[in-house]
Amino acid sequence: MIFFITLLLVCLYLAGGYRMPFAYAGLIGQAAAMGSRGIQLGRLPIVGPHDTLFFMSLSTALFGVAVTYRMEDRRNILSPILILASSFALFSLLYPPHDTPLPPVLRTFWFEAHVALSFFSYALFGIAAVLGVLYLMKADRKTEVLQYKAILVGYCFFSAAMIFGGIWAYYAWGTYWLWTPKELFTVILWLFYSLWLHARLRPWWYGRPMAILSVAGFGIVMFTYLGVSLFMKSSHSF
Amino acid sequence: MKILKALAGIFLSLRTAVWLSTVLIILLLAGGFLMPAHEEFQALQTIPLFQWLSETGLGLTWWLLAAIVVISLLAANTLACSAESLLRKKRSRGWLLTISPQLMHTGFLFILLAHLLSSYDSFQGMVMVNEGAWLPLPNGITASFDSIHADVGPTGEIRDWSASLSYYQNEQRISGGTIRPNAPSFIGGLGLYIKTVRPGSRPTALVQVSRDAGAPYALAGGILFLAGMTILLLLKVRRESDQD
Numbered sequence: 001m002i003f004f005i006t007l008l009l010v011c012l013y014l015a016g017g018y019r020m021p022f023a024y025a026g027l028i029g030q031a032a033a034m035g036s037r038g039i040q041l042g043r044l045p046i047v048g049p050h051d052t053l054f055f056m057s058l059s060t061a062l063f064g065v066a067v068t069y070r071m072e073d074r075r076n077i078l079s080p081i082l083i084l085a086s087s088f089a090l091f092s093l094l095y096p097p098h099d100t101p102l103p104p105v106l107r108t109f110w111f112e113a114h115v116a117l118s119f120f121s122y123a124l125f126g127i128a129a130v131l132g133v134l135y136l137m138k139a140d141r142k143t144e145v146l147q148y149k150a151i152l153v154g155y156c157f158f159s160a161a162m163i164f165g166g167i168w169a170y171y172a173w174g175t176y177w178l179w180t181p182k183e184l185f186t187v188i189l190w191l192f193y194s195l196w197l198h199a200r201l202r203p204w205w206y207g208r209p210m211a212i213l214s215v216a217g218f219g220i221v222m223f224t225y226l227g228v229s230l231f232m233k234s235s236h237s238f
Numbered sequence: 239m240k241i242l243k244a245l246a247g248i249f250l251s252l253r254t255a256v257w258l259s260t261v262l263i264i265l266l267l268a269g270g271f272l273m274p275a276h277e278e279f280q281a282l283q284t285i286p287l288f289q290w291l292s293e294t295g296l297g298l299t300w301w302l303l304a305a306i307v308v309i310s311l312l313a314a315n316t317l318a319c320s321a322e323s324l325l326r327k328k329r330s331r332g333w334l335l336t337i338s339p340q341l342m343h344t345g346f347l348f349i350l351l352a353h354l355l356s357s358y359d360s361f362q363g364m365v366m367v368n369e370g371a372w373l374p375l376p377n378g379i380t381a382s383f384d385s386i387h388a389d390v391g392p393t394g395e396i397r398d399w400s401a402s403l404s405y406y407q408n409e410q411r412i413s414g415g416t417i418r419p420n421a422p423s424f425i426g427g428l429g430l431y432i433k434t435v436r437p438g439s440r441p442t443a444l445v446q447v448s449r450d451a452g453a454p455y456a457l458a459g460g461i462l463f464l465a466g467m468t469i470l471l472l473l474k475v476r477r478e479s480d481q482d
Contacts, residue, residue, distance in 0.1 A: 101397065103419075104397070104398050104399070104418070104419035104420070105419045105420060107419075107420070108420045110420075152471070152474065153471065156467050156468075156471050159463060159464070159467055160464060160467075163460035163463065163464060166456060166460060167457070167460070168420070170450070170453055171420045171421070171422060172419065172420050172431075173431070173446075174362060174422065174429050174431050174446055174448030174450065175356070175360065175362070175448065175450050175453070176352070176450070176452075176453055176456045176457075177353065177356065177456075178283065179273075179279060179282035179283060179287075180273075181270050181273050181274050184266055184269060184270045184273065185270050187266060188263055188266045188267060188270065191259055191262060191263050191266070192263055194259060195256060195259040195260065195263065198252060198255055198256055198259070199256050201252060202252060202253065202256065205256075228270075232274040
């Protein structure tokens with residue numbers, strides 16, 4: 001069932017690149033699919049690679065539709081963003097859904113806020129990377145400004161996610177900081193986007209270097225999210 | 239005088255912040271790949287960073303020592319840039335837009351201070367306690383575990399757990415409470431956390447006792463950072479809307 005729903009959503013998103021109503025239908029459909037799964041589980045479905053990739057797909061599509069709203073060449077920018085959202089949805093099929101009840105340590109507002117904000121920021125960093133590629137293909141000021149806005153908002157979400165994660169860790173483990181690879185890579189990611197936002201203020205970095213950095217940044221996002229969680233032992237292992 | 243001017247020029251430069259951040263990212267990346275390959279890093283979960291650094295060889299700690307030097311320079315750079323920006327723009331219009339990044343910088347500095355304090359003065363110990371046991375704490379207070387509860391599901395899995403405890407000092411009960419996952423109890427600068435339980439006729443709990451001197455500063459830093467960030471974002475959005 002999940003397989004067919006995901007395939008239908010991907011088709012809608014891909015068609016959304018040509019006609020906007022398909023994109024809206026995909027977005028509503030994916031939100032409904034997540035909502036019904038949440039009701040079935042009795043919690044936010046944001047645990048394990050399947051659910052988080054599906055949530056990242058929804059976040060990417062949602063922010064993609066929002067940030068391109070009222071743009072003249074909306075279709076050109078939204079199409080690759082919807083392809084990215086579709087890729088996350090398809091990748092989610094590679095992993096089994098996590099249907100077991102949550103351990104008590106994960107049953108808290110701080111955990112849900114930490115995860116949800118993290119994936120909102122990952123989605124915005126993904127959108128910024130798409131915009132970076134578009135900028136490298138055609139240097140357009142509007143694309144650059146949109147990329148900056150996506151990273152600024154993503155950075156805010158990510159910072160809030162880190163702070164909420166620290167509060168949760170203090171209540172759960174007695175310390176706001178754990179020495180594990182995931183925490184270290186999370187700090188690297190935060191420093192990287194802090195660097196991006198500061199470097200943009202200097203003329204030398206403006207334009208192509210920032211676009212290249214935004215693509216590289218998304219590489220760090222994906223490694224921090226999937227690479228570290230799957231291949232390194234940490235408090236965030238899948 | 240010339241040297242002082244040159245030093246001030248370096249610390250007041252945004253370029254310095256960019257390059258220091260780049261070096262810091264490279265050092266942490268090296269550590270990120272080194273850490274999973276060496277069991278020695280596991281000890282960092284239980285002993286303070288500076289103690290661990292003094293007991294561990296340079297082969298594993300070089301990136302952390304270098305990162306501490308770079309972070310110190312970055313902190314000085316942040317402080318200098320923030321002070322200079324506030325002095326330069328004190329009479330400018332749009333005071334909130336001027337102050338919001340500096341609030342974020344102050345939050346960042348508070349978080350660094352928190353890490354410094356935690357690296358010097360933190361403590362973590364684990365102990366198994368039976369129901370009815372007395373646990374003397376490092377701060378001179380004794381915890382009594384009055385009862386230990388486990389919520390066991392139909393298939394035998396433990397769904398939730400908690401423990402009721404009382405604190406005593408000089409044989410006088412001073413307070414009490416219940417600890418459960420994500421709901422520790424704090425007494426005299428120490429936190430008591432229940433990690434898991436073993437049900438039975440005489441239930442047992444795995445209890446963690448910890449102290450983290452940097453935690454209040456980390457929270458203050460987080461609040462300052464969030465406040466500055468929210469103001470900055472709202473003002474930027476409003477400015478963009480006005481331009482539209």
